[in-house]
Amino acid sequence: MRSPKDFFAPLAVGAPEPLRQIPVPPSRMIHFFDPSNEKMAAKVPDIAKKVDVLLGNLEDAVRADRKEAARNGLVSIAKSTDFGKTQLWTRVNSLDSPWVLDDLITLVTEIGDKLDVIMVPKVEGAQDIHYVDRLLAQLEARAGLTKPLLVHAILETASGVANVEEIAGASPRMQGISLGPADLAASRRMKTTRVGGGHPGYLVRTDPTGEDLNEGRTTYQQDLWHYTVARMVDACAANGILPYYGPFGDIRDVVACEDQFRNAFLLGCVGAWSLHPVQIDIAKKVFSPSPEDVAWARRVIAEMGDGTGAVMIDGKMQDDASVKQCRVVAELADALAADDPELAAAYDAATKEAS
C-alpha cells in the first residue's frame, strides 16, 4: 500500500500526472459495438454523433477467434474516425485471459491519445486496479502520452461487490463503475438466466384475505438489483467517481428497459449501456432530467435565495437539503443543455411555464 501522500504521484517515470478530479462530460449511454463486426463498425461514424460514449468491446460477446480482429478493428476505427466531443472507451478482456496483455499494450501504444477510459471486467478487488494502474503508467510513459487514461470497473463478481468501496478508491484513475448483472448473477449462483432486468419469480405477496391462500392476494415484483446498485452508488459517490447501470439484454422489451434505466437514474446512476441502437434514445431520455423536474428544481433554487431556511412552495416544505437535490438536477440539466439546443429549449420553455 502506498502512502496517502503518494496517491497522486505517477506510477512510472515519464507517465502523465494523475487527475485530481474525474471529468464529468455527459455519459448517459455507453454504446457498445464489436469492432470485428463489419456491419456494426460501418455504423460507428453515424452512431458517434448520437451517443455520449462509444465503446469498442473486446471482451464477452466477441468470439474467441475474433479477439485479434476486434482489437485491430478498434485501432483502425479510432485512427480513422473524428469522434468530435463523443468519448471513446474500450472494454478489454479480463485480467486472467490470454488476450488482455496484448489488448492493453496495443491500445495504449496505438491509440492511447484517442481513448478516454478503459473498462476492466470482472474486477475482484483493489489489487486488480493496482495491477492495471501500474501497467498503464508504464505504457503511457513509453507512448509519450500527456493525458492519463482513466479506468472503469465492472461490478460483476461477488468479491467485487464485497470490495466495492476499496475498488472505487483504488486509484486516481478510477472514473466509474458499472453494474454487470449477467456475470454477477453467475458468480453469486443466482438462478436467473437473463442479462439484467427483473424476474417474475422475485416477488412479495400481500397477506391472505381468508381461508383460501390463493384468493385476492396481490403480488409485487421486486428489483433484483436494488441492493447492488445502491451499494455501488454509495461507493462511487463517496470516492468522487461515477456509477452506471450496465446492460439490459431484452432488446425487444424497450418498456422494461426504460424502467430499469429509470430506477438506476433515480438512485444516482449517470448512465447505462446501450447494446443495440434502439436503446440509445431510451438512455438519452431517461438520463436527461425531464423538463418538468428541471423547471421545479430551478423554481425551488430561485425561491430559496441563499439556500438556507425553509419556505413553502405549492404546499411542500423546502429547505437546505431539498435545494441541494434541486441543484443536482439543475446542474445536470445545464451541463446537458450546453451541448443540446433542443434540450435547452425544452428546459427553458418548461421553466417559463412554471414561473
Ligand SMILES: CC(=O)SCCNC(=O)CCNC(=O)[C@H](O)C(C)(C)COP(=O)(O)OP(=O)(O)OC[C@H]1O[C@@H](n2cnc3c(N)ncnc32)[C@H](O)[C@@H]1OP(=O)(O)O
Ligand atoms: C453481458 C455483457 O457483457 S453485455 C455487453 C456485451 N454485449 C454486446 O456488446 C452486444 C452488442 N450488441 C449486439 O451484438 C447486437 O446488437 C445483438 C447481437 C444483440 C443484436 O444484433 P442483430 O441481431 O444484428 O440486431 P438487429 O438485426 O436488430 O440489428 C439491426 C442493425 O443494427 C446493427 N446493430 C446491432 N447492434 C448494434 C450496435 N451495438 N452498434 C451498432 N450497430 C448495431 C446491426 O448490425 C444491424 O445492421 P444492418 O441493418 O446493417 O443489418
Ligand SMILES: CC(=O)C(=O)O
Ligand atoms: C455487463 C456484464 O459484463 C455482465 O453483466 O456480465
Ligand SMILES: [Mg+2]
Ligand atoms: Mg460480464
